[in-house]
Amino acid sequence: MRRFRRTLGAAALAATVVAGTVGSASGTAQTPITGPPPGTAAWRGDHSLGRELPDPARASAGEVAAFFDSLTDSQEHDLASRHPRVVGNLDGAPSALRYEANARALPTRSDDRQILAYDPRGRGEIVEVFGDLDRARHVAVIVPGSDTDARTFDRTSAMARSLYEETAGATAVVAWAGYTTPVGVGLDAATGDLAEAGAERLVRFTRGLTATGAAKPALFCHSYGSVVCGLAAHEADASDIVAFGSPGMRADDVADLDTDARVWAAKAPADWISKVPNVEFAGLGHGNDPTAPEFGARHVPADDVTDHTGYFEPGTSSLHAFAAIARGEVR
Template sequence: MASRPRTRRLRRALPTLLATASVALPVSGAARPAAVPAPVPAALAPLVAATPAALDARYAATRDGVREALRTASGHGDRRRADALTAMAGPGRHFLTFDGRDGGRTAEVFGDLSGARRIAVLVPGAGVDLDHYWRLKRDAEALTDELGEGAAVVAWLGYRTPPTVGPAAVTPGRADEAAPRLDAFVRELTAARPGARISLLCHSYGSVVCARGASGLAVAEIVLYGSPGTGASTAAELHTSATVRAGRGGGDWIAHVPHVRLELGFVSVGFGTDPVSPEFGAEVFDAGEAGHSDYLRPGSVSLRSIARIVTGTEDGRA
């Protein structure tokens, strides 16, 4: 008998999920930011120590890579990409990694990584690429200001994010591709800054990415916010020693997305249990009235809660 309510929920959710996935089908063949050409980046040696000298050398190497990509985008006649890369090539920008191909892959440092005792790694959700990178930069800067001295923020655009609306946004394929990349990045960061407290901050579809790689990540906190679900039924299924926390703002439309997972044989659609629900088992933090893109807005309740979690000073519970 208990399975009947669940079956009815799945039947009600299926049209919504499939409609969400199908909206983008007519435009899926249109030109995407990934279509802008970029050179193959130079190979970088592993960052074995985050000393000022080693970081300066890495930043200089990646800046050269940004400038090469800028020349290619300009030659291609893509003004929007060229403008984005011009900003990224500035002397005050610090990238640990940069690859301009296929929409872009970056890891940008905000704050002083060489002396950071607390490090937050931002994992973005759908719709973030080089042309829309300003969103991730804005959030990283706001969190850096809130954290103050002794902390650094790394904006990790290390995967091909799905479009905001489309089949890839409701299926785990992009997250499965991203998880090994995130694992490798966190391992390198941990080796370079041993003893630092690392927190993963996972927004929207980024929470699916973090969940896919959770079992291998040596981090103190995995923070899910604006999450559509993780693909796991409970936090325990993530098989991580990190504390799993979740928050959702009162103005976030993601609350209306069905929290179900449908196995259609060839693909899984949806991401299951709501991370802020009691049955998921995460520590729920106060996200105030944040909208889906507002969790790290300066002065917001959600930003203060997330900053306290990163510093380890308070748990930020609701």
């Protein structure tokens, strides 16, 4: 891999800028949520079916899907009732069953929402679906950036709802706040540790979608979320990867991502991310600008986007282009 080949001068600049940023804008160090979901011990000890249940820590999404395919409806609902936090977070389990389990697991009622995952640990992780995930011909997944958690999830769900509406419901859209994000502007945002943990979760999530028969998704990766997508690209099941407002994807160019997915990039002239140097040194910074011609990504227009978070605003050229990608209309 050709990742992170930079000149010493550029690397020194990155280190200086990041050090200065950390000194002027605080960030709270985060520990990523990893491992199987809450309730796994009780799940592992459940022998009510006369056989072992798939281990959430070791079973592949395909193995989980095959297990649930072998159950009756009554057996599925019984497991969701007794182990809602495991079933609700188990990639490869049927989406409708996960909605049912998470309606039980959430601290407040959510009967009118399709919550595909909910993990209360840490700052909380949550995944919501807009549209019919099982029947839609196309699926899109929004991968958000820093300062995203259960408390601030409305910002991510708003992006997903905007894209869903722009596709006129032709694409199922997933708001995926399924990893521990950086808080503020600090070392977490400047390094790839949280992105690496998030990439593992994103890979498993996309494989869970396709294992249950959903379409291979297009990933829409905002800001630090594009670092997650860059690290996940070579293993994720994805038709397209769209980086926008990106500080870099920890890759030199599209070939370095080692993916068959089509890669797109957008950055608004008014986006403050343009002021972040696209270099990497000693783990600080995220590498080349995905919108640079030499990176090789397909261009997404964004000249009318007014700030770092405005790419899904109704009427913008970026949202219009995103919808065309999500509907599979561009090749």
